[in-house]
Amino acid sequence: xxxxxxxxxxxxxxxxxxxxxxxxxxxxxxxxxxxxxxxxxxxxxxxxxxxxxxxxxxxxxxxxxxxxxxxxxxxxxxxxxxxxxxxxxxxxxxxxxxxxxxxxxxxxxxxxxxxxxxxxxxxxxxxxxxxxxxxxxxxxxxxxxxxxxxxxxxxxxxxxxxxxxxxxxxxxxxxxxxxxxxxxxxxxxxxxxxxxxxxxxxxxxxxxxxxxxxxxxxxxxxxxxxxxxxxxxxxxxxxxxxxxxxxxxxxxxxxxxxxxxxxxxxxxxxxxxxxxxxxxxxxxxxxxxxxxxxxxxxxxxxxxxxxxxxxxxxxxxxxxxxxxxxxxxxxxxxxxxxxxxxxxxxxxxxxxxxxxxxxxxxxxxxxxxxxxxxxxxxxxxxxxxxxxxxxxxxxxxxxxxxxxxxxxxxxxxxxxxxxxxxxxxxxxxxxxxxxxxxxxxxxxxxxxxxxxxxxxxxxxxxxxxxxxxxxxxxxxxxxxxxxxxxxxxxxxxxxxxxxxxxxxxxxxxxxxxxxxxxxxxxxxxxxxxxxxxxxxxxxxxxxxxxxxxxxxxxxxxxxxxxxxxxxxxxxxxxxxxxxxxxxxxxxxxxxxxxxxxxxxxxxxxxxxxxxxxxxxxxxxxxxxxxxxxxxxxxxxxxxxxxxxxxxxxxxxxxxxxxxxxxxxxxxxxxxxxxxxxxxxxxxxxxxxxxxxxxxxxxxxxxxxxxxxxxxxxxxxxxxxxxxxxxxxxxxxxxxxxxxxxxxxxxxxxxxxxxxxxxxxxx
Numbered sequence: 001x002x003x004x005x006x007x008x009x010x011x012x013x014x015x016x017x018x019x020x021x022x023x024x025x026x027x028x029x030x031x032x033x034x035x036x037x038x039x040x041x042x043x044x045x046x047x048x049x050x051x052x053x054x055x056x057x058x059x060x061x062x063x064x065x066x067x068x069x070x071x072x073x074x075x076x077x078x079x080x081x082x083x084x085x086x087x088x089x090x091x092x093x094x095x096x097x098x099x100x101x102x103x104x105x106x107x108x109x110x111x112x113x114x115x116x117x118x119x120x121x122x123x124x125x126x127x128x129x130x131x132x133x134x135x136x137x138x139x140x141x142x143x144x145x146x147x148x149x150x151x152x153x154x155x156x157x158x159x160x161x162x163x164x165x166x167x168x169x170x171x172x173x174x175x176x177x178x179x180x181x182x183x184x185x186x187x188x189x190x191x192x193x194x195x196x197x198x199x200x201x202x203x204x205x206x207x208x209x210x211x212x213x214x215x216x217x218x219x220x221x222x223x224x225x226x227x228x229x230x231x232x233x234x235x236x237x238x239x240x241x242x243x244x245x246x247x248x249x250x251x252x253x254x255x256x257x258x259x260x261x262x263x264x265x266x267x268x269x270x271x272x273x274x275x276x277x278x279x280x281x282x283x284x285x286x287x288x289x290x291x292x293x294x295x296x297x298x299x300x301x302x303x304x305x306x307x308x309x310x311x312x313x314x315x316x317x318x319x320x321x322x323x324x325x326x327x328x329x330x331x332x333x334x335x336x337x338x339x340x341x342x343x344x345x346x347x348x349x350x351x352x353x354x355x356x357x358x359x360x361x362x363x364x365x366x367x368x369x370x371x372x373x374x375x376x377x378x379x380x381x382x383x384x385x386x387x388x389x390x391x392x393x394x395x396x397x398x399x400x401x402x403x404x405x406x407x408x409x410x411x412x413x414x415x416x417x418x419x420x421x422x423x424x425x426x427x428x429x430x431x432x433x434x435x436x437x438x439x440x441x442x443x444x445x446x447x448x449x450x451x452x453x454x455x456x457x458x459x460x461x462x463x464x465x466x467x468x469x470x471x472x473x474x475x476x477x478x479x480x481x482x483x484x485x486x487x488x489x490x491x492x493x494x495x496x497x498x499x500x501x502x503x504x505x506x507x508x509x510x511x512x513x514x515x516x517x518x519x520x521x522x523x524x525x526x527x528x529x530x531x532x533x534x535x536x537x538x539x540x541x542x543x544x545x546x547x548x549x550x551x552x553x554x555x556x557x558x559x560x561x562x563x564x565x566x567x568x569x570x571x572x573x574x575x576x577x578x579x580x581x582x583x584x585x586x587x588x589x590x591x592x593x594x595x596x597x598x599x600x601x602x603x604x605x606x607x608x609x610x611x612x613x614x615x616x617x618x619x620x621x622x623x624x625x626x627x628x629x630x631x632x633x634x635x636x637x638x639x640x641x642x643x644x645x646x647x648x649x650x651x652x653x654x655x656x657x658x659x660x661x662x663x664x665x666x667x668x669x670x671x672x673x674x675x676x677x678x679x680x681x682x683x684x685x686x687x688x689x690x691x692x693x694x695x696x697x698x699x700x701x702x703x704x705x706x707x708x709x710x711x712x713x714x715x716x717x718x719x720x721x722x723x724x725x726x727x728x729x730x731x732x733x734x735x736x737x738x739x740x741x742x743x744x745x746x747x748x749x750x751x752x753x754x755x756x757x758x759x760x761x762x
Contacts, residue, residue, distance in 0.1 A: 316620025
């Protein structure tokens with residue numbers, strides 16, 4: 001089917017043909033058109049990678065905006081993916097389409113989105129918007145669910161189900177377009193979504209899947225290809241492809257492995273006589289990496305490697321560096337990219353050859369586990385660059401001869417796992433039931449029962465056809481309501497179940513009831529905490545990943561825990577049990593991992609620089625950004641709970657802590673970093689140490705005074721002074737009275753002043 005034949009707005013038709021240079025649809029795209037994707041029909045697109053699923057959803061969203069002035073929402077699993085989609089969709093602004101992206105800030109209605117045609121956001125953010133129910137939601141005509149196989153995820157899956165259930169409750173006439181390349185049971189999912197299924201294994205570029213062992217690639221079609229053995233399997237497969245003008249994506253199971261493999265390849269190429277890169281381009285890229293990187297040590301490591309056309313990619317890199325590396329791979333300056341599996345989650349980076357270095361990975365508390373077939377298929381789908389490659393190759397590496405057939409049968413020839421709902425897990429069900437009650441989607445036990453029967457979990461259990469399952473669900477709902485009542489999040493009035501003031505706060509701030517009840521208990525239990533205590537309270541949430549504890553660090557963090565026992569919030573064991581080592585390894589690891597994470601953030605808010613954080617905790621800028629964003633949300637939520645409980649000291653201290661986490665500063669710098677643009681933690685400290693400690697003092701400063709301070713140019717000096725003067729004249733700046741209110745209690749824990757022995761002596 002040709003684009004010219006499509007029933008779409010003429011402006012869009014011309015844009016696609018002449019600007020995007022697309023004149024004809026792929027077979028699966030044509031099938032979706034015939035199924036009604038442009039006519040408002042619910043569609044599940046279960047087709048392979050690079051078959052244009054995203055393009056079809058764009059056509060539907062843009063055409064709807066142009067013809068009916070109806071909004072569309074595109075939801076994705078990851079923030080990074082949301083911003084990539086935003087960058088891509090902005091091309092349609094030429095047609096007058098307004099595109100917006102919104103992530104985070106769950107305690108917000110985002111009324112400003114009223115003025116946009118296409119809104120891109122994460123699953124969590126859209127769910128939070130449905131809880132706030134802004135008026136513009138009534139104008140949403142299309143909901144696109146990208147990577148819908150995440151329903152299988154225990155954290156994000158129930159959120160997708162809750163979104164669908166809420167839309168069904170308010171009976172919006174919203175078209176659902178769900179996209180995925182890796183669903184094991186698409187028929188079942190399509191039936192639940194009340195959607196037409198478009199399923200296809202067609203690809204624009206042939207995919208050849210195989211297993212490498214001992215110099216041979218054993219393809220699943222029975223053919224075998226020899227590869228010149230040069231060094232190890234990774235080197236052999238990589239050079240075989242890039243010497244044939246192909247690019248390579250290598251997926252491995254840990255960040256340390258990405259760096260190690262990339263470094264090894266770069267060293268190998270540096271010592272060889274191979275002519276595979278443009279040294280001018282790679283040297284330029286190496287300098288750019290150094291210029292934009294937040295962490296000096298991480299940037300220097302990456303810079304050395306990219307000089308040889310190799311790069312590593314993981315979530316620890318800052319956003320700007322990751323984007324630079326991705327763009328350099330697309331422009332073919334980078335020939336080989338070694339990545340963790342995060343890159344397979346929707347980021348558009350195809351390569352001639354995809355190498356899966358490990359099919360096992362370490363899972364905390366479990367040990368080595370095999371990756372799901374779904375994950376393998378996501379990685380394999382990146383093989384083959386349309387328009388550049390005649391084929392793509394996805395290669396697994398076998399360590400023994402016996403593994404060859406095992407990998408072919410259990411990964412290449414096996415379908416992805418069946419998607420199963422996690423909605424009925426107690427914690428998930430409690431969270432979603434409270435959200436439905438507090439957002440006024442339901443207000444009685446029967447309403448709640450009807451709400452949960454709209455979930456995929458209920459559909460998969462066939463509740464409406466099985467009286468035993470229905471009885472079980474009634475029991476589940478009653479138990480959840482009792483749990484929420486016990487925690488004072490809901491109350492009954494006759495047949496109604498309504499939210500309490502606390503329940504409304506928990507829902508509005510996007511907390512789960514279990515975390516909220518922990519926070520409430522700890523806030524009521526003590527009048528005031530120091531910084532470490534407040535941070536430790538926040539760390540009780542499962543939303544914050546805890547740093548991995550190394551064996552060599554156990555003694556250090558036991559000693560730290562003992563020295564700061566009165567400041568920390570530890571309720572799993574007594575002080576005596578810890579001292580006497582009367583603690584199980586599992587509990588001790590949990591406590592110490594939590595403590596390590598607390599001290600990492602404690603260092604950040606006390607102005608320890610990013611490179612030191614990286615050395616001490618292996619926390620890259622990307623990781624740090626994730627921690628900051630998550631902590632800001634949870635601190636704000638805890639602050640709102642304190643406010644609802646009328647715990648004013650806690651409320652105020654959380655307010656100070658929230659700003660300190662955002663900017664990574666001690667309390668005395670808050671006035672400078674919060675009020676002044678272009679003044680981060682480093683410059684604020686330089687200004688403060690030079691005697692400029694408040695807005696009033698800066699308003700009276702001269703350019704010559706400020707420009708003598710390291711890191712402050714004349715141009716920036718002028719900007720700072722003008723900002724300060726404007727703020728004073730308009731009386732619009734925030735003052736922080738922190739000296740008497742907040743006990744920061746900062747002591748360097750890298751050089752302990754007390755030992756365990758000293759502790760008992762005192």
